[in-house]
Amino acid sequence: MTASESRRVGSWVEAAPAPLVLVIGPEELLSVRAVEAIVSAVRGAQGSVAVTAFSAAASSRGDLRAATSPSLFAEPGVVVVEEGEAMNDEFLKDAVDYALSPDPDVVVILRHSGAVRGKRALEAWRAAGASEFLCPAVKRDSELVEFVEGEFTRARREVRPQAVRALVDAVGGDVSELAGACRQLLDDVAGPVTEEAVSTYYGSRVNATGFAVADAAIVGRTEEALTLVRHALDTGTDPVPLVAALASKLRTLATVGAARGRGLDPKAMGLAPWQVDRARRDLRHWEADSLARAIESVAYADAQIKGAGRDPQFAVEKAVRTVASLASH
Amino acid sequence: MSVWDQVVGQGDALEPLIAAARSEDAMTHAWLITGPPGSGRSIAARAFGAALQCREAGCGTCHACRTAVAGGHPDVRLVSTEKVTFSVEEVRQLVSHAQSAPSEGRWRVIVVEDADRMTERTSNVLLKAIEEPPPRTVWVLCAPSLHDVATTIRSRCRTLTLRIPDPEVVAWLLIERDGVEPGLARECALAAQSHIGVAQRLASDPAARERREKVLALATGMRGVGDAVLGAGDLTALADEDAKAATEARNAAELVELYVSLGVEAGERLPPALRAQVRQLEEDQKRRATRAKRDVLDRALLDLLSLYRDVAVLQMGAPVGLVNERHREGIADLAARLSLEGTLDRMDAIGVARERLAGNVSPLLAIEAMALALRPVIP
Ligand SMILES: [Zn+2]
Numbered sequence: 062m063t064a065s066e067s068r069r070v071g072s073w074v075e076a077a078p079a080p081l082v083l084v085i086g087p088e089e090l091l092s093v094r095a096v097e098a099i100v101s102a103v104r105g106a107q108g109s110v111a112v113t114a115f116s117a118a119a120s121s122r123g124d125l126r127a128a129t130s131p132s133l134f135a136e137p138g139v140v141v142v143e144e145g146e147a148m149n150d151e152f153l154k155d156a157v158d159y160a161l162s163p164d165p166d167v168v169v170i171l172r173h174s175g176a177v178r179g180k181r182a183l184e185a186w187r188a189a190g191a192s193e194f195l196c197p198a199v200k201r202d203s204e205l206v207e208f209v210e211g212e213f214t215r216a217r218r219e220v221r222p223q224a225v226r227a228l229v230d231a232v233g234g235d236v237s238e239l240a241g242a243c244r245q246l247l248d249d250v251a252g253p254v255t256e257e258a259v260s261t262y263y264g265s266r267v268n269a270t271g272f273a274v275a276d277a278a279i280v281g282r283t284e285e286a287l288t289l290v291r292h293a294l295d296t297g298t299d300p301v302p303l304v305a306a307l308a309s310k311l312r313t314l315a316t317v318g319a320a321r322g323r324g325l326d327p328k329a330m331g332l333a334p335w336q337v338d339r340a341r342r343d344l345r346h347w348e349a350d351s352l353a354r355a356i357e358s359v360a361y362a363d364a365q366i367k368g369a370g371r372d373p374q375f376a377v378e379k380a381v382r383t384v385a386s387l388a389s390h
Numbered sequence: 391m392s393v394w395d396q397v398v399g400q401g402d403a404l405e406p407l408i409a410a411a412r413s414e415d416a417m418t419h420a421w422l423i424t425g426p427p428g429s430g431r432s433i434a435a436r437a438f439g440a441a442l443q444c445r446e447a448g449c450g451t452c453h454a455c456r457t458a459v460a461g462g463h464p465d466v467r468l469v470s471t472e473k474v475t476f477s478v479e480e481v482r483q484l485v486s487h488a489q490s491a492p493s494e495g496r497w498r499v500i501v502v503e504d505a506d507r508m509t510e511r512t513s514n515v516l517l518k519a520i521e522e523p524p525p526r527t528v529w530v531l532c533a534p535s536l537h538d539v540a541t542t543i544r545s546r547c548r549t550l551t552l553r554i555p556d557p558e559v560v561a562w563l564l565i566e567r568d569g570v571e572p573g574l575a576r577e578c579a580l581a582a583q584s585h586i587g588v589a590q591r592l593a594s595d596p597a598a599r600e601r602r603e604k605v606l607a608l609a610t611g612m613r614g615v616g617d618a619v620l621g622a623g624d625l626t627a628l629a630d631e632d633a634k635a636a637t638e639a640r641n642a643a644e645l646v647e648l649y650v651s652l653g654v655e656a657g658e659r660l661p662p663a664l665r666a667q668v669r670q671l672e673e674d675q676k677r678r679a680t681r682a683k684r685d686v687l688d689r690a691l692l693d694l695l696s697l698y699r700d701v702a703v704l705q706m707g708a709p710v711g712l713v714n715e716r717h718r719e720g721i722a723d724l725a726a727r728l729s730l731e732g733t734l735d736r737m738d739a740i741g742v743a744r745e746r747l748a749g750n751v752s753p754l755l756a757i758e759a760m761a762l763a764l765r766p767v768i769p
Contacts, residue, residue, distance in 0.1 A: 305752065308752065308754075308755045308758075312619060312623075312754075312758065315615060315616065315619035315758075316619060316620065316623075318615070318616060319616025319617070319619060319620050320616075322614075322616050323616065330620075349614060349615040349616075350615070352615055353615050353618070353762040353765070356619075356755075356758055356759055356762055357759045357762060357763070359755065359759075360746065360751065360755045360756055360758070360759035361759075363746070363751045363752055363755055363756075364745075364746045364749055364751045364756075367749055367750045367751055368749055368750070369745075369749055
């Protein structure tokens with residue numbers, strides 16, 4: 062049996078250490094995850110790991126051999142070569158040479174988007190038995206849905222198909238944003254993730270950013286909330302859902318507070334258990350009157366951004382600042 | 391009974407319209423009828439449209455009079471938008487409609503029931519048509535006040551101003567025309583603050599009266615932040631229900647009609663090429679529901695305003711009756727707990743909420759902020 066017949070080829074999810082590893086495909090997030098998985102597998106096995114990284118596009122002859130040289134390491138090493146799809150001729154020659162006698166104690170990972178350039182190096186590695194993990198594009202709707210489903214099953218959590226659908230619709234086609242949204246739902250929702258949980262968090266269109274801003278603001282983390290809101294506005298986020306998220310968080314606080322005062326079950330008021338738990342925690346930062354003033358400031362901001370004011374961005378920032386300053390620390 | 395009998399309590403404000411319907415010498419091609427909600431602007435405009443089609447200048451009994459008043463006369467077009475403002479496209483269609491000669495009557499009449507819902511751009515489209523109307527076309531624009539209409543439009547129209555009729559006059563109309571029992575007629579006329587349409591609905595629909603009671607209870611029963619936020623949620627949900635009830639039957643009928651016109655059986659799978667039309671209809675219906683909800687909420691806010699007006703009346707010891715006599719106890723309680731200034735602040739907060747709703751602020755958020763400002767004590 063030759064090396065090329067026994068080599069491992071699989072999805073990014075299966076990424077595991079080997080002397081030669083190809084991480085192939087255009088999806089950056091998945092490729093980063095594959096590399097992280099390999100690094101942490103090596104660390105797990107050895108207790109520690111030294112990671113060296115360089116770009117194949119700006120490599121000099123001998124760089125690869127030098128990076129893998131055992132004299133450099135007191136601990137097991139992982140070498141990550143970035144931008145394989147833009148490799149220069151020097152690296153190409155290095156890579157072909159290295160494939161003839163790879164160091165069995167070092168893991169060398171070559172990241173490559175899958176473009177044509179560097180084909181000879183890839184072939185040499187494959188012939189030498191390199192493991193290969195694929196990171197296909199996650200762009201089309203079916204790919205996005207599959208990705209979200211995967212995020213939950215990998216975390217061993219149940220998710221309803223309608224919830225997956227709703228999340229993809231609400232968050233849109235950016236894989237990193239989707240991954241962030243899945244993370245938040247995994248952290249905040251107990252039990253199966255339902256469509257209601259998704260819509261509570263993401264509304265029909267309110268984005269994850271809006272709730273991240275609101276989460277920071279209502280516990281008084283002013284700087285964090287302002288940084289997030291400025292970044293969102295600078296990257297073209299619509300101010301309307303940002304304000305809607307603030308309003309929604311404050312409403313939940315007031316509702317849970319009201320239920321507590323009346324000895325009512327907040328779940329009977331259309332709130333999910335995780336919302337109630339979270340609101341109970343967050344309520345420590347609030348008194349009735351400051352809550353009233355916070356809601357007024359958000360209503361004022363909503364009017365400003367819908368035409369009453371000249372500067373919607375300023376209005377949103379001001380509301381965030383007001384809410385955060387009303388939350389006691 | 392003449393068509394003009396429907397417009398009550400206006401003294402001789404209607405004379406120019408009546409004269410124009412009697413003689414072409416007194417005719418103008420563009421009219422602007424202003425007056426607060428409930429003054430009967432659109433009723434007056436419809437009566438004028440009818441009088442222009444009638445052989446006897448508004449007998450009130452002939453076929454032309456009856457169809458025009460009911461909105462079914464082919465030469466009297468009643469236009470209102472169900473959106474927040476008219477779209478340019480809507481006004482363009484109207485303008486091209488205005489170019490055609492009347493089909494059976496003497497005049498082609500176009501009544502724009504909410505001419506205040508126009509942006510400057512749409513106003514400019516309308517302006518051209520008003521400046522050079524075809525010889526048999528008459529425009530009748532209605533708006534709450536002169537300031538709600540672009541100056542350019544206003545200056546090309548003959549204007550007349552209606553006022554809110556006396557509640558006694560409205561009660562009389564309910565008794566005489568609709569046969570409402572006098573006590574109830576008076577109560578409803580007062581509660582509607584002389585808005586004829588609202589008074590009619592209150593008098594004829596017990597559920598409408600009940601909803602109004604719930605709205606007032608929001609103010610009289612509120613103690614703190616929790617009450618305010620929960621109450622705002624209830625009020626908004628109530629408006630949703632109300633608006634839904636008002637639009638649901640019509641939406642379903644429209645959908646069936648569209649299917650028929652597209653040649654598709656109900657329940658059959660739509661060919662992709664036709665889906666766009668269904669989606670368009672659904673979007674229009676959604677916009678209509680949004681406006682209906684906003685209008686219902688605005689009505690509720692006017693009810694609340696009347697309650698605080700009553701509080702102020704008691705506080706000042708003014709020698710006038712209460713609009714909400716039935717709630718005297720709750721009103722007296724508020725009057726004792728608030729200063730006069732505090733009452734006026736709350737009336738302002740209601741005014742702010744009305745502005746916010748008109749400005750497309752999230753209804754629930756606008757109502758929450760208002761309800762919080764109505765709390766009896768703010769330190
Ligand atoms: Zn007649």
